[in-house]
Amino acid sequence: MAAALTLAQIASRLGGRIVGNPEILIRQVASLQGAGPGQISFLARSAFKSQLAGTRASAVVLGAEAESLTTLPRIVCDNPYAYIARVSQLFNPPFTQPAGVHASAVLAPGVKLGARVSIGPGCVIGEEVSIGDDCCLYPRVVVYAGCRIGARAIIHAGAVIGADGFGIAPDDGRWVKIPQTGRVVIGDDVEIGANTTIDRGAMDDTVIGDGVKLDNQIQIGHNCRIGAHTAMAGCSGVAGSTSVGSRCMIGAGARILGHLSLCDGALVSAGTVISRSIRKPGVYTGLFPAGEHRSWTRNAAVVRHLAGLVKRVRALENPLKREEETDG
Amino acid sequence: MAAALTLAQIASRLGGRIVGNPEILIRQVASLQGAGPGQISFLARSAFKSQLAGTRASAVVLGAEAESLTTLPRIVCDNPYAYIARVSQLFNPPFTQPAGVHASAVLAPGVKLGARVSIGPGCVIGEEVSIGDDCCLYPRVVVYAGCRIGARAIIHAGAVIGADGFGIAPDDGRWVKIPQTGRVVIGDDVEIGANTTIDRGAMDDTVIGDGVKLDNQIQIGHNCRIGAHTAMAGCSGVAGSTSVGSRCMIGAGARILGHLSLCDGALVSAGTVISRSIRKPGVYTGLFPAGEHRSWTRNAAVVRHLAGLVKRVRALENPLKREEETDG
C-alpha cells in the first residue's frame, strides 16, 4: 500500500493514458464533490458531468469521450469505474482489520486457517471449518461446523454461514425437523455482507462460486448454487434448491423463489420476484412504478377484475359471440 | 443416536412396509443423487423419479404408488418426506452443539435454564429470562430481559429475541419513544432461524405458539401472536399487533401488515403482501410473474391508467351513456 504516487506511477501500474502533468502527487481517491488537493477523482457516468467543473481534485480518471471536458491532469482509460477501484486499492487495503485471530473469537477443534487470515472479535468458527489464505472475517461472523471458505474472502459483521436450512416435513398437522447434514462450500474471492445468512444444505451442499459478491442481509437457502462472479444487491434472497448461473446480477430486494434455475447472465431488476426459471440471458423485471396513493389504489383495484375486463373487450370485438361466453 | 441400523430395525421403530432385503445396513440418509453405499434416500415428489434410476443408495423410502419403480431394498409408507426426516433423526442429532453454557456466553442475574440446555459462544441472556429443557441456542443469540422460551427450542445464530418494538408516537414533528414493557413468550418445540428478530410487546406480550417454525431473517413485530404449528419461510415478516392463526404457512419474503388477523390455515404465497385480514382458510397470492424487461415495462405502464381503461370499455359498451360519465 502506497502513501503517495505520481500520476505517472499510477499509470505505469494500471495502464491508461496521461494528459497533463504526470508528476502530480496523489494520496487518496475521492468523489468529484468531496475531493481536495492530493486526491484523484473520476467520471464514470455522464450524469455527473456537471460536478466535473467544480471539483477540487488534483486529477481525474475518465473515458476518451470526456477527455476534453476538463483541463485537470487526467488519466484516460476504457473503464474509469474499474480503474478508480484499482487506484483506490493502491491506497487502501481490501479490509481494515489486522491479521490474526482476535482473543475473543472462539475456534472449535479441527478448524484449519490459511495464511494471513484475520478473524475479528466475537467470531465463532465451528468444528472442521476450513478458511483459505488472506481471508478477513469481521466481528461476530458465525461459521457452523464443516463449512469451507476459499481464499481472499471478506465476510462482514454478523453474517451467519451454515445455519440449518429450513427443512421441515409436514406430518399430521405438525412439523418434523429434517436434520441438515450438508455443508456450505464457498469459492475464492467471495465477499459477503453484514448480517447475510447462507444456509447449509439439507443433505447435499450449498455452493457459492468463485468471485461471488453478496451485499448485506441476503438470504441464501439450503442447497442453492450461486454461479461464479454473480453479484447480489442488499436484501435480495434465493430460496432453497435454486440454482443461479454465473455472472448474474440480482437487484436490491429481489427474490428468487425455490427449486428454480437461472441461466448464466440473467439480470434481475431490483424489487422483482422471480417465480419461474429463466433460460435466456437478459433483464427480467416484475416491478410496477409506485404512484400517488389515491390514483394508485383506484388503478390497483381494477387488477382484481382484469380477467373480466378482457372478457368484456372480447365481447365488444365479437358481439355475436357474446352469449356463448363462459367463465374462463 | 445410532451408528448403523438395518432396514428392519428402522421399520420396527418408525413403521412402514419393507420390500427387499431387510438386513441391509444403513448409516446415513442422503439425496438420490448424492447417496452412496450404506445410505438411504427417498422419493417425495414424482418430479424426482428420473433420479431414482441412477441412485447409488442402498435403500429408498417411497410411497406405494412408486413402489415398483425400483428394485432397491425399500420402505413403503404414506408420507416418505416425514418418514425420511424421522430416519435422519435416528442418525443425526437435532442440533450439533454440546449441552452446557459456553464460557463466553453472558447470563444476567435471575436466568432460569432447564435441563440439558446448550448455550453457544457469545450468547447474551438478559435478566429473569427462562429457557426450557433441551433447548439449543447457537452462537450469538441475544434474549432480552424477561422473555420466556419453552422446551426444545432451537434458535440459530444471530437471532434477537425481545428487542424493543417499534413504538414511537408522533408529536409536533418529532418522535416520542414508547417504552416497550411487554415480553416475548415462546412455546415448546419452536425453531427460530439465523438473524431472525422477534420484538417484545409494547405493553402486552408478543406470543409465539407451540411448534412454530421460523426460518432466517424473519421479523415479528411487537404484540404479534403466531399460532401453533405455523411455519414461516425466510425473509417473511409480520408487522406489529397482527395475529396469525394456527397451522398457517407463510411463503418466503411474504409480509403481513400490522393490526390484521389471519385465520387458522391461511396459506400465503411467497413474495405476497397481505394488507387485509384473512377470515377463510386457503391460499392467498399477490404476486405477478416477472417478465422480460421491455415487455414488462410496456405492460406495467398501463397499470397507471387502468381505471381510465375500465371507463373506456364501459363507454364502448354503453355508447349512449358516454357523455354522462364523470370521473370515478
Added chain:
Amino acid sequence: MAAALTLAQIASRLGGRIVGNPEILIRQVASLQGAGPGQISFLARSAFKSQLAGTRASAVVLGAEAESLTTLPRIVCDNPYAYIARVSQLFNPPFTQPAGVHASAVLAPGVKLGARVSIGPGCVIGEEVSIGDDCCLYPRVVVYAGCRIGARAIIHAGAVIGADGFGIAPDDGRWVKIPQTGRVVIGDDVEIGANTTIDRGAMDDTVIGDGVKLDNQIQIGHNCRIGAHTAMAGCSGVAGSTSVGSRCMIGAGARILGHLSLCDGALVSAGTVISRSIRKPGVYTGLFPAGEHRSWTRNAAVVRHLAGLVKRVRALENPLKREEETDG
C-alpha cells in the same frame, strides 16, 4: 424514574386536564385490555372504543372527543398517544441496560465515549469511533472504524454500523472491489433496531439525521442521507446514494431504490418499492391487495397482455384506424 405518581402529579409534569379523582395512584402504563389496578391506559384510536368499557385500568388518557365515554379518572389531552408515551417514560427508563462498558465488549484504540454510555456484552467498537452522551448499545452491536454516533442513541442487538458499502466495479466479467473509505455519521436521538445495517460511504459519508428512528432489519446503503425525524418501519431499505428527506415515513418492507431523492414529508406505504424520485410530499403506494390464489392468478396473467388490451380498446374506439395501428 418514579415508582408511583398521582394523576395530579402526572398532569403537573406533562399537562392535560384531569377529570375525576386526581389523587389516584399510578405505578405503570398498560393497554386497555391488559391493565389492572394502579395502571393508566389510553384511547388513541376510536377503533379501540369497545375496549374502554371493560378495562380494569385505574385511569385513562384520552382526547376531548372521547371524554364522556368513561367515568374512570382521566386525563384529557390533544395527543393521547404521545401523552401516554411520556407517562410511560416517567415509569420506565429509555433503555434497560446499566451504564458502563461490559467486560466482554471490545473497544479498539482511539474510541471516544460520552458520559453515561452503556455498551452491552459482545459489542465491538472500531478504531476512532466516537459515541455521544447517554447512548445505549445493546449486546453484539458492531461499529466499524471511524464512525460517529451522536447523543442519546439507542442501538439494538445485532445492528452493524459502518460495514463496507456494496462497491464493486465490473471489469471483464469479474468484479473489482472499491475500497469504502467514507464513514457513517449519525445525529442525536437516533434509535436503530435489531440486526439493522448501515453501510459506510464509498468515498463520502453515509449520514443519518437527528431524531431518525429505524426499526429492525433495515438496510441503509452507502452514501445515503436520511433526513431528520424520518421513521422507517421494519425490513424497509434504502439503496445506495439515495437521499431521503426530513420527517418522511417509510412503511414496513418498503424499499427505496438507489440514486433517488425523496423530498421532506414523503410517506411511503408498506410493501411499496419506490423506483423514481419523489418531489412532492404525500402518500406514495405501489402495492396491490392480494387475493385468493385462483382468481388472483387469473387476473395477474392479464397483466402480461395489458399493452395489447389497450390497443384492442383503441381499435374498438376507432374502428377505421384499426389497420393503421403499429406496435407501440
